[in-house]
Amino acid sequence: xxxxxxxxxxxxxxxxxxxxxxxxxxxSAALVAFPALLSACSSDSSSGGKKTTVRFWTWYTQQKDxxxxxxxxxxxxxxxxxxxxxxxxxxxxxxxxxQAAVSAGDPPExxxxxxxxxEYGKAGVLADLKQELGESFLSDFFDSANQEYTTGGKQYGxxxxxxxxxxxxxxxxxxxxxxxxxETWDDLITISQTIKQKTGLIPCAxxxxxxxxxxxxxxxxxxxxxxxxxxKLDAQTDGASWNSPYVxxxxxxxxxxxKAGVFNPNSSGVQTPQAEASFYNGxxxxxxxxxxxxxxxAQNAPASFVKLYKVAKTPALAKGGKHWCAxxxxxxxxxxxxxxxxxxxxxxxxxxxxxTRYTSTxxxxxxxxxxxxxxxxxxxxxxxxxxxWLINGEGSPHxxxxxxxxxxxxxxxDAIFAGTVTPQQAAANIQDSVKRAQGR
Amino acid sequence: MGTIAVATxxxxxxxxxxxxxxxxxxxxxxxxxxxxxxxxxAFVAYPFIRAAYLSLSRWAGYGTVEFVGFHNFxxxxxxxxxxxxxxxxxxxxxxxxxxxxxxPLLLAVLLNAGWRGGVxxxxxxxxxxxxxxxxxxxxxxxxxEPNFGLLNRALRAVGLGGLAQGWLANGTTALPAIMFVSxxxxxxxxxxxxxxxxxxxxxxxxEAARLDGANSWQQLRYVTVPMLRPITAVVVxxxxxxxxxxxxIVYTMTGGGPxxxxxxxxxxxxxxxxxxxxxxxxxxxxGTAVSMVVFVLAMGAVLFQNWWTRKARDERD
Numbered sequence: 216x217x218x219x220x221x222x223x224x225x226x227x228x229x230x231x232x233x234x235x236x237x238x239x240x241x242x243s244a245a246l247v248a249f250p251a252l253l254s255a256c257s258s259d260s261s262s263g264g265k266k267t268t269v270r271f272w273t274w275y276t277q278q279k280d281x282x283x284x285x286x287x288x289x290x291x292x293x294x295x296x297x298x299x300x301x302x303x304x305x306x307x308x309x310x311x312x313x314q315a316a317v318s319a320g321d322p323p324e325x326x327x328x329x330x331x332x333x334e335y336g337k338a339g340v341l342a343d344l345k346q347e348l349g350e351s352f353l354s355d356f357f358d359s360a361n362q363e364y365t366t367g368g369k370q371y372g373x374x375x376x377x378x379x380x381x382x383x384x385x386x387x388x389x390x391x392x393x394x395x396x397x398e399t400w401d402d403l404i405t406i407s408q409t410i411k412q413k414t415g416l417i418p419c420a421x422x423x424x425x426x427x428x429x430x431x432x433x434x435x436x437x438x439x440x441x442x443x444x445x446x447k448l449d450a451q452t453d454g455a456s457w458n459s460p461y462v463x464x465x466x467x468x469x470x471x472x473x474k475a476g477v478f479n480p481n482s483s484g485v486q487t488p489q490a491e492a493s494f495y496n497g498x499x500x501x502x503x504x505x506x507x508x509x510x511x512x513a514q515n516a517p518a519s520f521v522k523l524y525k526v527a528k529t530p531a532l533a534k535g536g537k538h539w540c541a542x543x544x545x546x547x548x549x550x551x552x553x554x555x556x557x558x559x560x561x562x563x564x565x566x567x568x569x570x571t572r573y574t575s576t577x578x579x580x581x582x583x584x585x586x587x588x589x590x591x592x593x594x595x596x597x598x599x600x601x602x603x604w605l606i607n608g609e610g611s612p613h614x615x616x617x618x619x620x621x622x623x624x625x626x627x628x629d630a631i632f633a634g635t636v637t638p639q640q641a642a643a644n645i646q647d648s649v650k651r652a653q654g655r
Numbered sequence: 656m657g658t659i660a661v662a663t664x665x666x667x668x669x670x671x672x673x674x675x676x677x678x679x680x681x682x683x684x685x686x687x688x689x690x691x692x693x694x695x696x697a698f699v700a701y702p703f704i705r706a707a708y709l710s711l712s713r714w715a716g717y718g719t720v721e722f723v724g725f726h727n728f729x730x731x732x733x734x735x736x737x738x739x740x741x742x743x744x745x746x747x748x749x750x751x752x753x754x755x756x757x758x759p760l761l762l763a764v765l766l767n768a769g770w771r772g773g774v775x776x777x778x779x780x781x782x783x784x785x786x787x788x789x790x791x792x793x794x795x796x797x798x799x800e801p802n803f804g805l806l807n808r809a810l811r812a813v814g815l816g817g818l819a820q821g822w823l824a825n826g827t828t829a830l831p832a833i834m835f836v837s838x839x840x841x842x843x844x845x846x847x848x849x850x851x852x853x854x855x856x857x858x859x860x861x862e863a864a865r866l867d868g869a870n871s872w873q874q875l876r877y878v879t880v881p882m883l884r885p886i887t888a889v890v891v892x893x894x895x896x897x898x899x900x901x902x903x904i905v906y907t908m909t910g911g912g913p914x915x916x917x918x919x920x921x922x923x924x925x926x927x928x929x930x931x932x933x934x935x936x937x938x939x940x941x942g943t944a945v946s947m948v949v950f951v952l953a954m955g956a957v958l959f960q961n962w963w964t965r966k967a968r969d970e971r972d
Contacts, residue, residue, distance in 0.1 A: 236685050236692075244695035244701070311929045314937055316717040334936055338718040425910055430892060481801035483787070483913040484824025493802060618936040622926075626736070629914035633826055655713065655926075655938040 229483040266297040267488055267559045270323035272313060274303040275375065277510045277580045285576065286558050289566045296559045320553060324560035328372050328549040330616050332364045335549070336371030342552040343369040347561050355570070359610055360544040360585045373568070374544025376577070379506050379601050379610060380429060381526040381540070388414060388500040396527040400468055403530050408475040410500045420499035421478035422490035423632050426625035429541065430503060432613045437532040437540040442611035449617040451540030451653075457623070457645035466615025466638035468532070470631050483632045488515075495520045503529075505541070509597050526597050528604060542610020544585040619652020704941065710944040715914060716928075716937045727944035736943065740923040743830065747919060751834055755894045756887065757843050762842070763849035764875060767868030777850070779845030792907030795836045799823050799908075821908050826916035833908055835900050837901075845890050852886040853879065884967040889928075892960035899952045920949050 225522065271286075272503060279302055286298040301323070303309035316322045317331075317340055324495060328335060346369070353361055360374030372436045384396065393414040394406040407418030421427070436442055439461040447455035448462070472478075479485060479493065487504075488511075494502040495516035502508070512521055518594075529540040548567075550560045567573065574589040576582075583598055584590050590606065593599040604610065615621050626648065627641040636644065710728075713721040731737045755811060760782070766773045783791065795929045798805045801821035822832045856879065864874050880887075902921030911918035911926065928942030 236689075240692040241696055242691060243689060244696035314716050314929055318939070332935065335717060336713065338715075340717055424912065479802065481821025481824040484799075484801050484821035489800060489802065497803075617717070626915065627913055633914045633916075635826070635914060649735060651730065652936075652938070655727070655941040 222566035223342075249393070251559045253317070257300045258517070266295055267556050268297045268299055268609075269325060269350040269556055269560045269563055270299045270301065271563070272303070272309070272316075272323040272326040273307040273375075273546075273548070274327060275374070276302060277507065277582050278576065279577050280313045281580055285567060285572070288374040289563055292566070293562060294325050296562065298563060300451055306405060309532070322551045322553060324554045324556050325376075325548055326550050328364075328547055329545075329615060330621065332372040332547065332549055333366045333616050334618075336364075336366065336369060339552060339609070340590075341371040342548065342550040342557060342561075343371065344564075345370045346375060347550065347557075348564070352565075352568075355586045357542065357544070357587065357590075357605060359605070359612075360547075363543045363612070363614060363616070364547060364549075372547040372549040373564070375548050376546040377542070377544045377583045377585040377602070377605060378546075378589075378613070379541045379583070379604055380433065380503065380529050380613070381502055381506070381508075381601055381604075382419075382501055383494065383508055383524055383526050383530060384501045385494070385497065385499075385520075386523065386525055388416060388497070392500065397530050399534055399536070400472060400532065401528045403477060404472060408476065411476070414500070416497075417479045417493060418479050418497040419479075419501040419503060420485075420490040420494040421482045421503055422485045422487040423482040423628070424484055424486045426483075426628040426632075428615070428621065428624045429505065429613050429626055431465060431469055431609050431624060431628055433529050433611065434468050434532075435462055436611040437536065438462075438464035440537065442539060445612040446613075449612070449615045449620050451617065451649065457649060458643045462642045462645070463638050465629070466631060466641050469628075470638050473632060474634075481631060491515065495524070506598065506601050509595055524597075526600060528609070538604070538609050539611045541603065541613035542605045542608060543612055543614045545584075545614050603636065619649045619655075622652060675834075706943050706946060709713070709940050710947045713938075714940045716939045719743055720940075727941050728947075730941065731944055731948070736918060736923060740911075740918040740920050740945075741948070743917065744899060744901070744919045744921075744949075747830065747834065748895055751837050751841075751898050752891055752894040754834070755838055755845060756890050758838065759842055759890070760844035760849050760880075760883070760887070762846045763853060764879060766846070766850055767853045771941040775849070777843070780846060783840045783842070784844040786840070788903040789907050791836060791840055792904045795832075795839075796823065796908050799832055809923060822912055826913055827911055829913060829917045833905055836904060836908070841894070841897075841958060845894075846887060848890060852883050856882045884970075885964060888960055888963040888967060891963070892956055895956040895959070896953050899956060900961055920945055920952075924949070 225249060271282075275282075282300050282302065286300055289298060290296065292458070303312065306329060309327065313322070313326060313329070314331075315598065316326075317335065328341065332341065336343070352627060356374055357377060360377060361370060364370050364372035364374075379513060382397070388410065391393070392410045393405070394409050397403040398407050403419070404499075409529075410418045421430075423430075423618075432445055435448075436445060439640070444455065444461060447453045448457055473482075479490070479499065489504060491508070491511055492515075493499045495512060497520075508526075516524075528538040531538045548564065550564060557571060565574075567584070570586070570588045573584065573586060574592045577584040577589050578592070578594045581595050583602055584593065587606075590602045593602050615648065616625065623645040627636070627645045630636040631638065631641055690867065709720070711722060711724055711727070715724045719780060742949035766777060770776065786794075799822040801824060804822075806822065810816060820828065823829050860878050860882070861874055864878050869877065894897075899920050900927065901922055905917055905919050905922050906925065909917045911922040924942045924945035927937070928939050929937055
């Protein structure tokens with residue numbers, strides 16, 4: 216006889232049906248998830264009694280010491296507002312958190328929009344700052360900084376730190392090699408060979424991990440001698456195509472420089488801190504870097520080097536040509552249109568951009584300001600020099616807002632550095648990739 | 656008659672009592688599994704169904720979710736980087752699975768042979784397993800650094816400077832360099848699993864094999880390996896699944912570069928969904944479609960493991 220350990224339960228036994236159990240489980244699941252939803256919703260509201268909370272998210276570590284001081288001063292002047300400062304280590308850490316907050320419909324009241332300002336603005340996530348702050352408030356910002364955050368007559372961000380690029384160099388090594396500051400890219404190739412021969416050092420430190428698209432864009436503007444071309448390419452308007460002669464010319468020039476051995480070997484494996492270290496430790500004579508270089512050098516390089524190094528304009532395509540380079544503000548601030556604490560956020564924005572306070576913040580942190588009034592008072596001689604390039608009209612776009620543009624250009628730059636494609640193929644690949652991305 | 660009636664009533668009462676007890680027992684059973692089922696629905700089932708829906712949608716993480724049917728999957732078939740990531744993922748999975756199954760087995764056999772200092776060796780080899788993938792990735796990124804990294808410096812110090820190179824910057828060496836780190840991390844754990852499995856093999860089997868004239872290799876081939884088949888199935892499956900869903904170690908070491916040479920499905924879906932490394936506008940629907948491909952591949956690995964385990968059990972029985 217077969218023995219059953221578990222007694223058979225008659226069918227007519229009154230019991231819980233499987234369907235009822237699953238329904239009950241689903242209700243319990245909702246209860247389990249409810250506290251999380253509740254906490255997500257509650258973060259939009261005030262906390263700490265009657266205080267209004269303004270969450271402030273950036274990755275602007277250059278101001279890591281200044282933000283707490285500014286916040287303390289603001290809270291003292293505005294006792295009903297509490298600023299919750301969250302400073303991320305870098306864009307790689309920041310972006311997923313920011314996007315998750317936006318996806319949840321609960322972005323911070325003030326945050327760095329990165330390249331999403333226009334898309335978020337059009338989707339109703341960001342407040343129109345033209346309406347909130349007025350034209351007169353915005354008129355002090357560089358036109359390029361305002362333009363990059365504007366679409367359809369509305370402005371969705373403010374420049375916090377402006378940017379340009381330059382060729383930082385070590386005058387001692389230049390003297391040892393007997394070379395002069397290069398005016399053109401061809402000059403750069405020539406002096407690089409001399410530096411290598413006479414000193415054995417790396418001519419120019421360069422970080423291409425991740426792909427350094429900032430290096431490619433000036434070539435395209437210089438080839439076209441038209442700072443609006445990149446905007447058209449990015450927006451894919453006026454029939455602009457990445458697979459066009461100016462882009463190919465830009466890629467060709469970049470390819471020539473790479474193949475001439477101007478940069479450190481293995482650039483695609485080198486990150487910015489490593490490239491900077493090889494420059495300020497005297498292993499490289501030059502470094503192509505953004506205007507945040509002085510901040511990094513002030514924080515990390517030996518004091519003797521900080522006094523020594525100099526900066527030259529990004530080389531031009533031909534003698535007497537314009538030294539087109541970047542002029543936008545990759546570091547910006549936007550205000551959430553979804554928060555009920557928007558008014559408090561606007562108050563903090565006005566406080567931060569008070570001309571005296573903003574100028575002081577930028578000077579204290581060796582940062583390039585995005586306003587004309589602060590630009591006129593830059594103290595650091597290197598930054599002062601670089602800021603003058605923006606004012607003198609050699610600036611061009613370097614931040615791409617279009618869907619798929621950055622991915623496509625990054626892949627092309629990587630492929631050129633790896634030597635796996637020709638400039639013509641790279642240009643065609645960018646256009647194909649952008650088209651594919653727009654269909655996603 | 657009266658006796659029969661009393662007996663019937665008694666039987667009915669017993670049956671009724673038995674039914675009530677069973678019902679109560681059943682309700683308690685449901686009560687015990689309710690928290691698990693509720694958590695499963697909230698944190699696994701619902702997100703999975705939502706992800707499946709998103710994979711059929713166009714959504715950037717904000718604004719409205721637009722249902723596009725199989726558009727994302729069709730677009731995947733025309734996306735060269737997706738194919739590259741798929742190829743790399745399969746290659747990575749295949750190589751790491753073979754190496755991370757065979758090498759730990761061999762080390763476990765050697766350890767089981769009674770090496771002097773075996774405990775110390777076991778501890779040292781196991782140590783990397785307790786370090787997180789992210790920390791290991793960053794650590795090895797520094798070791799592989801082309802100009803100042805430990806590996807190139809060591810090569811130069813012993814006169815092999817010609818071999819020094821940008822290990823993670825070169826499309827040919829980047830993937831093997833990552834695979835080596837994966838092996839470094841997993842070797843100790845899998846070796847221990849095999850070692851534990853070997854303790855369960857009946858020594859009489861080896862004695863019988865020796866009496867039949869089997870040498871060490873034959874004992875390994877015909878006794879150890881067959882007896883460890885269920886454990887090998889587990890090791891292979893763990894390796895396959897971790898290979899198919901690899902992300903952290905690749906992301907921290909190369910981010911999928913250079914030029915997508917180490918792009919795997921995990922890093923590709925992350926960069927599409929969040930646009931974090933190249934600052935692209937996110938495409939969460941498209942990225943989720945990639946994650947569905949990973950899910951199907953991992954599901955295949957699990958089915959394979961079930962089939963293999965069942966086969967091994969049937970053969971043993």
